[in-house]
Amino acid sequence: MVSSKDVATQAGVSQATVSRVLNHPDRVQEKTRRKVEAAIEALKYVPNAHARSLVQDTTKLITLLSGPLYNPFFVETTSAIVTYANERGYQVNVQFVQDDELAEAYATAIQTKMAGMILSCVFLEDAIFEQLTHMSIPFITYNRKHARNEYFVEIDNVQAGYLAAKHLQDLGHTRIAFIGGSQKVSTFRDRFIGVQQALGELPQELIIHDTASKAEVFKAHAKLKTLSAPPTAIVCGADSIALEVMDVAYKERIQIPEELSIIGIDNVERSRHGAIELTTVGSISERNLGLVAIQELIKMIESEKKPCIQITESVKVFRRSTTQPC
Amino acid sequence: MVSSKDVATQAGVSQATVSRVLNHPDRVQEKTRRKVEAAIEALKYVPNAHARSLVQDTTKLITLLSGPLYNPFFVETTSAIVTYANERGYQVNVQFVQDDELAEAYATAIQTKMAGMILSCVFLEDAIFEQLTHMSIPFITYNRKHARNEYFVEIDNVQAGYLAAKHLQDLGHTRIAFIGGSQKVSTFRDRFIGVQQALGELPQELIIHDTASKAEVFKAHAKLKTLSAPPTAIVCGADSIALEVMDVAYKERIQIPEELSIIGIDNVERSRHGAIELTTVGSISERNLGLVAIQELIKMIESEKKPCIQITESVKVFRRSTTQPC
DNA sequence: TTGTGAAATGTATACGTATTCATTTGCGTA
DNA sequence: TACGCAAATGAATACGTATACATTTCACAA
Numbered sequence: 001m002v003s004s005k006d007v008a009t010q011a012g013v014s015q016a017t018v019s020r021v022l023n024h025p026d027r028v029q030e031k032t033r034r035k036v037e038a039a040i041e042a043l044k045y046v047p048n049a050h051a052r053s054l055v056q057d058t059t060k061l062i063t064l065l066s067g068p069l070y071n072p073f074f075v076e077t078t079s080a081i082v083t084y085a086n087e088r089g090y091q092v093n094v095q096f097v098q099d100d101e102l103a104e105a106y107a108t109a110i111q112t113k114m115a116g117m118i119l120s121c122v123f124l125e126d127a128i129f130e131q132l133t134h135m136s137i138p139f140i141t142y143n144r145k146h147a148r149n150e151y152f153v154e155i156d157n158v159q160a161g162y163l164a165a166k167h168l169q170d171l172g173h174t175r176i177a178f179i180g181g182s183q184k185v186s187t188f189r190d191r192f193i194g195v196q197q198a199l200g201e202l203p204q205e206l207i208i209h210d211t212a213s214k215a216e217v218f219k220a221h222a223k224l225k226t227l228s229a230p231p232t233a234i235v236c237g238a239d240s241i242a243l244e245v246m247d248v249a250y251k252e253r254i255q256i257p258e259e260l261s262i263i264g265i266d267n268v269e270r271s272r273h274g275a276i277e278l279t280t281v282g283s284i285s286e287r288n289l290g291l292v293a294i295q296e297l298i299k300m301i302e303s304e305k306k307p308c309i310q311i312t313e314s315v316k317v318f319r320r321s322t323t324q325p326c
Numbered sequence: 327m328v329s330s331k332d333v334a335t336q337a338g339v340s341q342a343t344v345s346r347v348l349n350h351p352d353r354v355q356e357k358t359r360r361k362v363e364a365a366i367e368a369l370k371y372v373p374n375a376h377a378r379s380l381v382q383d384t385t386k387l388i389t390l391l392s393g394p395l396y397n398p399f400f401v402e403t404t405s406a407i408v409t410y411a412n413e414r415g416y417q418v419n420v421q422f423v424q425d426d427e428l429a430e431a432y433a434t435a436i437q438t439k440m441a442g443m444i445l446s447c448v449f450l451e452d453a454i455f456e457q458l459t460h461m462s463i464p465f466i467t468y469n470r471k472h473a474r475n476e477y478f479v480e481i482d483n484v485q486a487g488y489l490a491a492k493h494l495q496d497l498g499h500t501r502i503a504f505i506g507g508s509q510k511v512s513t514f515r516d517r518f519i520g521v522q523q524a525l526g527e528l529p530q531e532l533i534i535h536d537t538a539s540k541a542e543v544f545k546a547h548a549k550l551k552t553l554s555a556p557p558t559a560i561v562c563g564a565d566s567i568a569l570e571v572m573d574v575a576y577k578e579r580i581q582i583p584e585e586l587s588i589i590g591i592d593n594v595e596r597s598r599h600g601a602i603e604l605t606t607v608g609s610i611s612e613r614n615l616g617l618v619a620i621q622e623l624i625k626m627i628e629s630e631k632k633p634c635i636q637i638t639e640s641v642k643v644f645r646r647s648t649t650q651p652c
Numbered sequence: 653t654t655g656t657g658a659a660a661t662g663t664a665t666a667c668g669t670a671t672t673c674a675t676t677t678g679c680g681t682a
Numbered sequence: 683t684a685c686g687c688a689a690a691t692g693a694a695t696a697c698g699t700a701t702a703c704a705t706t707t708c709a710c711a712a
Contacts, residue, residue, distance in 0.1 A: 001383065001439075001462075003698055014662045019700055029660060044460070049438040050376040050385070051698035055667050057327065059376070069395075069405040070595075079395040082420055086431075091438060094420045096408055105412075112375040112417060113327075134370070136327070243599070250600025269396075273569070274576025275601045329668055340692045345670055355690065377668035381697050 065119035077290025142293035161194025180237025239264035277321035391445035403616025468619035487520025506563025565590035603647035
């Protein structure tokens with residue numbers, strides 16, 4: 001590995017001067033600068049970011065702990081986060097973590113000195129939260145939040161659940177099911193609360209929580225189908241779930257929306273696809289939640305002042321083709 | 327920041343001993359080890375990965391230069407790569423790079439000392455390639471390759487193009503169009519070669535290259551539609567393009583496959599969705615190309631011996647519902 | 653010419669870790 | 683008890699960079 005010392009020797013200057021050429025080009029004479037730059041070019045020198053961040057105790061690295069990419073919501077947020085961070089000169093360390101893996105993901109992540117952390121996969125009551133808070137670096141959550149979170153970006157999940165259920169109710173549906181994820185997660189909990197605000201207490205047989213994988217969606221759908229009075233409509237706790245329900249339904253030749261109305265929440269890009277046309281609830285602004293979060297995080301990193309950041313975006317129904325009157 | 331020196335003071339030992347507890351626990355006495363571990367716990371010490379990789383000149387970091395996530399192919403590969411690497415104890419630095427941004431992505435990436443690099447976004451004749459080769463670290467490309475690549479993982483793209491075109495031909499189609507990306511890219515070039523092997527020289531009006539964005543797919547489709555003799559079938563150079571063509575077609579109320587047959591290449595997960603059912607060509611083994619690549623890369627990193635790795639997976643047609651007899 | 657101050661450059665040090673080498677400890681044996 | 687040897691530990695150093703501080707250079711005025 002070629003170091004700044006090698007460059008210095010080659011250029012006939014001291015290592016400090018090389019460093020100055022890189023960091024304060026104005027503080028070094030034109031002629032010297034050119035010599036050094038020539039040496040850098042000749043030796044194909046690239047500064048060592050590890051050494052730099054060691055001495056400066058600062059780094060241009062952000063850790064992203066995202067949910068898994070089989071959920072299209074995380075595809076969009078990850079893409080936005082990484083791209084924006086790169087534009088701003090940050091590298092992004094990405095991990096895709098399943099719900100119960102946060103602790104170990106966190107443990108390995110913090111070994112690397114970083115400028116900030118952005119994550120989605122936190123539980124409402126997550127033991128990891130105290131550690132996060134005691135970290136000296138800024139962190140922000142998007143989509144989900146912790147019970148005592150001070151920095152988060154989300155959509156109005158209660159309202160989203162409410163609007164989704166209301167939409168189906170307004171279409172005349174009375175047997176409405178809910179399929180969602182873990183109630184330990186703020187998102188699903190709040191969305192379910194919203195659903196209940198619209199519909200009142202749902203019969204137990206129409207509520208299915210803890211649906212994380214495709215296989216579980218399959219089971220959930222099978223269970224609903226065999227009910228003596230199957231639902232005519234389903235509120236899905238996330239578009240990712242809705243897409244999987246649609247997959248199962250199509251494969252079983254169930255007509256959507258004729259036999260079954262489906263509404264999701266998140267308004268992911270894919271729900272707009274001509275072959276999908278999923279009715280869903282999403283942010284009015286249609287701003288990417290990940291983008292909002294990374295922008296806020298970088299503000300926090302670069303301005304040092306850290307006021308409490310709590311952004312909750314308003315939502316509305318995006319009506320497409322998977323819902324119709326009962 | 328709490329350092330190993332602080333831990334040493336707290337435990338009443340030297341810094342070297344703390345280091346040994348972490349790296350060679352067997353070389354330190356049981357009693358001492360417990361003292362140190364207690365101190366680590368008490369001070370919530372985490373070793374600084376920068377300092378470590380500085381002194382060891384080694385690091386558990388891999389750089390991934392992926393194509394953009396609006397292409398579902400890259401969603402699947404990125405997911406597989408990051409997850410596998412994490413399991414093996416590596417952090418992954420991710421960048422999503424558009425075709426013409428490779429140079430700058432590369433420039434920022436190499437400032438961080440890394441164990442290896444994995445990338446997809448290279449052109450057949452890419453100037454960056456020489457720099458990559460002269461790097462002392464292992465790198466491997468997946469999906470795409472460079473003209474002089476020694477380490478790559480791909481599917482048999484010529485065969486894929488051939489089979490896709492042949493499939494349509496066998497169904498009786500004669501007006502077959504091709505929509506692909508840049509011919510500077512190995513993937514699209516080879517796939518197009520395969521198409522021509524099956525169909526002979528295509529009429530110029532039925533060939534559309536350089537289709538990278540959704541907007542360009544829209545334009546491509548519009549152009550084909552207004553032809554005096556529009557195509558009855560389209561070979562798409564990638565599933566991502568096929569999905570976008572389907573999107574446009576559905577929105578214009580064009581029946582697929584009744585009015586237009588579509589075949590893609592890649593066999594991405596999404597093409598199996600009940601609402602999509604895209605006929606496509608993909609690897610027989612259905613192994614994730616990204617996974618194969620990262621496994622090979624880590625082998626290269628950890629075993630030092632670096633034979634030439636050139637994996638080309640055989641392909642077959644996955645017949646679904648977007649193609650039918652003319 | 654000489655003195656002065658600013659600009660330019662060099663010297664020395666710190667960051668946190670792993671490791672080599674030197675020193676101490678402790679144990680078994682004579 | 684004393685000796686020797688292995689095991690355990692400590693002291694010192696290197697990794698590559700940025701910067702505070704010391705030194706040199708240089709232009710300009712007296």
